[in-house]
Amino acid sequence: MDRLPSADEFKAELASRDEKIREGWIKTMEARIVREELQKCHKAEGVNHYSACADLAKTYHSLLLDAKVKGFREIELA
Structure with a gap:
């Protein structure tokens, strides 16, 4: 049987979850x-947006590679 976490452990876990979501x-x-x-650069530069907005x-x-909001739970589907 699993033991219940103490109040401090529970608070630490909640703080960790909040930090990860934040x-x-x-x-x-x-x-x-x-x-x-x-989008502003594309609109302002017109046809030259390929060269002018390349850095943006x-x-x-x-x-975009890691800009996804994830929850604190990891669900395994296998």
């Missing part, structure tokens, strides 16, 4: 801000 939201919001700037596009692409 970090996920920060990454997502950062990607959103870069996307909005990329690369930044946005790299942020």
Whole structure:
């Protein structure tokens, strides 16, 4: 039989969960801000947006790789 966690362990676990979710939201919001700037650049530059906005596009692409908000539970489906 599993033992119940103490109050301090439970508080630490909740703080850890909150921190993980907060970090996920920060990454997502950062990607959103870069996307909005990329859209502004595309609109302002017109046909030259491929060369003028390339650095923003690369930044946005790299942020998309890990900008997903995940919960604190890991579910195994096998």
